[in-house]
Amino acid sequence: MREERSDMSEDDDGGGEEKDSWAPGLGVAGKSRGAPDPLPPPLCDQVLENVIENVLQFLSSRRDRNAASLVCRSWYRAEAQTRRELFIGNCYAVSPRRAIDRFRCVRSLVLKGKPRFADFGLVPVGWGAHFSPWASAMAAGYPWLEKICLKRMSVTDDDLSLLALSFPFFKGLTLICCDGFSTAGLAVFAEKCRHLRLLDLIEDYFEEEEYEVVDWISKFPQTTTSLETLGFDCLLSAVNFEALEALIARSPALRQLRVNHHVTVDQLRRLMVLAPQLTHLGTGSFRSPEEGEGMEHEAHLVSAFAASRSLVSLSGFREVAPQFLPAIYPVCSNITFLNFSFAEITAEELKPVIRHCHNLQNFWVLDTVRDEGLQAVAATCKDLRELRVFPLDATEDSEGFVSDVGLTAISDGCRKLQSILYFCQRMTNKAVLTMSKNCQELVVFRLCIMGRHLPDHHTGEPMDEGFGAIVMNCKKLTRLAVSGLLTDKAFGYIGKYGKSIRTLSVAFAGNSDMGLRYVLEGCPKLQKLEIRDSPFGDAALLSGIHHYYNMRFLWMSSCKLSHRGCEDVARRLPHLVVEVIRDRPEADDEAVEKLYMYRSLVGRRNDAPPFVKIL
């Protein structure tokens, strides 16, 4: 499950299903894609095609499949017939109709909607990414569909109902950062989807009033279920616990269970006893509402964990009472993923736990553990691949509990590190440089110095050299997020050395158009570029004309763009959808507050709200 999750966040592939060879000169027509062949191929070719189909069905990587589809028409058809998983990185880049016309036998759909900055409130409500048109089209075109994974889409209760009723073989639904649905929709879905194996709700938005909440857990079939994964840790409302307990009891195939913060530690223990075969557990609140009954609870909890011999992933700990933490010791040496990012624990509380976690590969934690806690991680977790350090106080003036010291410790101890997300208030070029040298496996480097424009804490210099070292030394780097005081020089480094970079996030950085130009001219693999509050203007925007068809999207907000510049781009690149988003409908400035542009095979969308102007 975590594999799938990181897959979603790290754009691991170039191009979607049809876009590998966009070249401005050739345009779409020159690629013999789009409408299927009017005449069937001759018999000998059909035999050959069958052979190819049999071979191609073993290809799973979509990048390989995209390449195969370009060989010739025969391979194109064969590949289209055998593609089982369809990945669409931007729901507006292609229409449901086109997708269904080309790929006839899809069993699994992955669909992404809003730009990532929507997570931080930069995209007004109602912008789009509605799942409904896709739901209806899929219902008609893919009756044998089994799995759907949506990220940042608006999904209604009606959509959920349609899914449950339209797909008799439906097995799995994953919703990540989606909104628009409620427990009422979940109830219909649970009830109608008789062979469901997976329902995973990850960081979705719920806006129900308390009186609107429906007891959806009770709606699952009363017979033995096929459930393997059930995750609802983001659900705001409590579920019917007795019904949940009964559901777990009749779900022998259950391997992953993630409950929300309403589930107490005692309730958790009861669930664990019913499902000792779990591999992934979201532990809910991990506290007991009653004080003073501690000792007995703790002993039972320890034995519940001791009996769960298959656990490899732990999360939850939403309101963790530290006295219950020792209960997880029996499983620590087996776990590879530990999510403490909602647990307000200190270094002292972390140390006895982390000491046991020799096999930890993915660790998410709150900065309350401080540099000292990170030092303990570095001392034990030699196999660590991914670290995320979140701030307890996510404001730019917050104190910040971790610093360059923690980063250096991690880089010294965890040489296999591939991915890091680090929120802090104090950082130095030296620490970043050290990490660039020690952690040669880095694929994802996201450093967020929360105070805007903060320089190197020791030298007072910009953070240019640190980030420069990262792009220079980490040859495998594909995703980068920069912060702190940065001049155009940093972007010069990125443009010069960041040849593998696919995703770049920029905020409050740079001095002039040159910064953006360096990146657009220097990074051939760039696909996703999101920029906010940086002084890049029209000239910089125009410098990327040669590259925009190769990208999934460009987001620029609070920069120095004007309508004229954006119109210029729109005019020169007809297959690019250029959206100007206005925060205040009354404003009609020449200045462009928010720009979101993306390539598309189907031109401007027809569901844009009034505050979106498509140039």
Next chain:
Amino acid sequence: MEDVKGSDGLGDTELRLGLPGTSTATRSAKRALPEGDEESHDELRRTSATKAQVVGWPPIRSYRKNSFPARKVEAEAEAAAGLYVKVSMDGAPFLRKIDLSVYKGYKELREGLDNMFKCFSFGELSRREGGSGSEYAITYEDKDGDLMLVGDVPWEMFISSCKRLRIMKGSEARGLESRH
């Protein structure tokens, strides 16, 4: 009508945090220009403690922000710092929402409302004609739930207590006619 000196003639009494001479430019950080290339570092450090929070920075999902009980209060305060309030106009079929924090004062607010509701002939400002056309008053609901006339208190005080706006027309508005 409006005092030339300040947005609503009350500029001197306007409650603000920040050093004299610094503007509330930080509130408009989500508008066109960033600060970094204009202000020096030191000034940034000095004003950092008093800056209004920028939308969406640091980049943490609201799901996470709302997950910490102690922090939830702050997160809600932050959401309030975005200062979106509903605006209803008597007779209009639907409501609007505006972000009070983008306006610098009452004059801008009036203009914004004027623009927003002009399709409902709000633009026929009776105050200009001296009484012809429909009369209106801009009122708001404050923290205590009371209906108040917009314009009495200093701007900063107003935006911190305003929960929603209501544009009253016709007979209800008579006697509450705005002085500004």
